[in-house]
Amino acid sequence: MVYLDNAATGFPKPREVTAAVGECIKKYCGNPGRSMHRLARIAGEEVYAAREAVSRFFGADDPEEVVFTLNATYALNTAIKTTIPDGGEVLISDLEHNAVYRPLKAEERRRGIKIRTFDTDGDIETNIRAALTADTCAVVSTLRSNVTGKEIPLAVLSKIAREKGLILIADASQSAGHDRIDLAKTPCDILCAPGHKGLLGIQGCGFAVFHDKRRRDSFIEGGSGSASASPDMPDLLPERFEAGTLPTPAIVALRHGIEWIERYGIDHVHDRLQRLTEYAKESISQISEVSYCKGDGGILSFRIRGEDPSLTAERLDRAGICVRSGLHCAPLAHRKEGTLEGGTVRIGFSVFSREKDVDRLLHAIG
Amino acid sequence: MNESIIEIGSMTYAIKAKKCLQRAGIPAETVKTANSPLGCVYGVRIPYRATFDARAVLIRCGIEYHSAN
Numbered sequence: 001m002v003y004l005d006n007a008a009t010g011f012p013k014p015r016e017v018t019a020a021v022g023e024c025i026k027k028y029c030g031n032p033g034r035s036m037h038r039l040a041r042i043a044g045e046e047v048y049a050a051r052e053a054v055s056r057f058f059g060a061d062d063p064e065e066v067v068f069t070l071n072a073t074y075a076l077n078t079a080i081k082t083t084i085p086d087g088g089e090v091l092i093s094d095l096e097h098n099a100v101y102r103p104l105k106a107e108e109r110r111r112g113i114k115i116r117t118f119d120t121d122g123d124i125e126t127n128i129r130a131a132l133t134a135d136t137c138a139v140v141s142t143l144r145s146n147v148t149g150k151e152i153p154l155a156v157l158s159k160i161a162r163e164k165g166l167i168l169i170a171d172a173s174q175s176a177g178h179d180r181i182d183l184a185k186t187p188c189d190i191l192c193a194p195g196h197k198g199l200l201g202i203q204g205c206g207f208a209v210f211h212d213k214r215r216r217d218s219f220i221e222g223g224s225g226s227a228s229a230s231p232d233m234p235d236l237l238p239e240r241f242e243a244g245t246l247p248t249p250a251i252v253a254l255r256h257g258i259e260w261i262e263r264y265g266i267d268h269v270h271d272r273l274q275r276l277t278e279y280a281k282e283s284i285s286q287i288s289e290v291s292y293c294k295g296d297g298g299i300l301s302f303r304i305r306g307e308d309p310s311l312t313a314e315r316l317d318r319a320g321i322c323v324r325s326g327l328h329c330a331p332l333a334h335r336k337e338g339t340l341e342g343g344t345v346r347i348g349f350s351v352f353s354r355e356k357d358v359d360r361l362l363h364a365i366g
Numbered sequence: 367m368n369e370s371i372i373e374i375g376s377m378t379y380a381i382k383a384k385k386c387l388q389r390a391g392i393p394a395e396t397v398k399t400a401n402s403p404l405g406c407v408y409g410v411r412i413p414y415r416a417t418f419d420a421r422a423v424l425i426r427c428g429i430e431y432h433s434a435n
Contacts (some may be wrong), residue, residue: 033377064378225406227405229402229403236376
């Protein structure tokens with residue numbers, strides 16, 4: 001089997017991650033921040049260690065900035081709905097995933113938020129500046145498209161946001177663990193990412209790094225493990241946004257995934273993915289039946305002339321190759337690329353992908 | 367009285383406090399009490415003799431505490 005769907009979820013996981021999850025489940029998975037017996041204390045320490053790992057890896061100031069969520073979608077919803085003011089004008093890229101677009105559309109209906117888009121073709125900085133108005137209060141942008149792999153540099157977003165005093169919420173779903181992100185050098189207000197893709201953790205955990213220290217209304221209310229006599233969520237992060245039991249095994253996996261990448265080297269990961277994508281793009285483009293092929297940074301989409309992408313994906317699955325077809329929950333990107341009807345077949349590489357995986361794909365495409 | 371308990375708040379900040387104190391050479395372990403007017407509170411247990419120094423360490427680390435017994 002050749003797994004090329006890492007943009008959906010990473011597979012396989014490093015041995016260290018699976019071992020850490022197994023150890024957690026077998027030996028110490030009490031409820032962190034609720035009970036105080038030995039198993040819960042150890043679980044609590046492991047959760048804190050994961051906060052430290054995320055904070056260190058992304059250049060945040062403190063582990064307490066790290067709020068764990070179910071996934072990146074939940075993190076983005078939390079960020080958007082607790083930060084964008086009523087009636088605020090928000091600028092997004094023309095490639096956004098529904099994890100950004102849908103919450104903003106919902107807030108458009110509920111609170112009168114206005115949405116504008118910037119063009120990601122050509123010079124992005126010029127395009128962002130051209131799209132800004134006097135009413136723009138925030139930019140919410142992916143750092144890398146989940147359809148084409150197009151990068152929207154955090155350095156550019158950060159520079160403009162700081163210059164104009166704009167809120168910046170960054171979706172690092174396809175960048176985290178693949179591209180170097182350092183909030184100390186290129187800050188944003190909130191960085192959101194999943195634990196189960198490039199960071200090599202398992203499904204069930206994402207996070208938002210609240211780098212801006214603003215005070216916000218709580219997003220979801222419930223048990224927080226402390227100050228329980230109060231009817232309100234705790235004032236301070238991270239517990240303010242962490243209601244209910246945390247996904248401890250997934251958080252443990254995230255920490256060990258990050259530490260694996262730190263040992264391997266993030267720049268090494270980035271270069272490897274870039275080389276694989278270039279190889280795939282060059283090779284697939286040469287197939288005469290391929291009508292569309294675009295990719296960068298570990299992600300590539302293509303279509304075969306006259307064949308529905310879902311049928312291409314089925315054919316590849318029968319050949320033992322795992323890819324994803326369709327709109328990838330990113331209709332804006334497909335609208336921009338002219339592939340809204342039927343979508344594309346998408347390849348997502350990981351640090352474990354090999355050139356021979358691409359060769360097998362080429363053979364199966366025929 | 368050999369020990370002192372400093373009430374901090376959430377588990378996250380209690381662990382942060384523990385680490386700050388340990389780095390400053392003050393032995394500390396996390397505890398949980400339900401004595402606060404707000405209900406359950408996490409804190410740190412330290413040697414009584416270190417209470418004064420511990421408060422100073424926590425202030426330097428930017429950790430607010432509710433009370434020290």
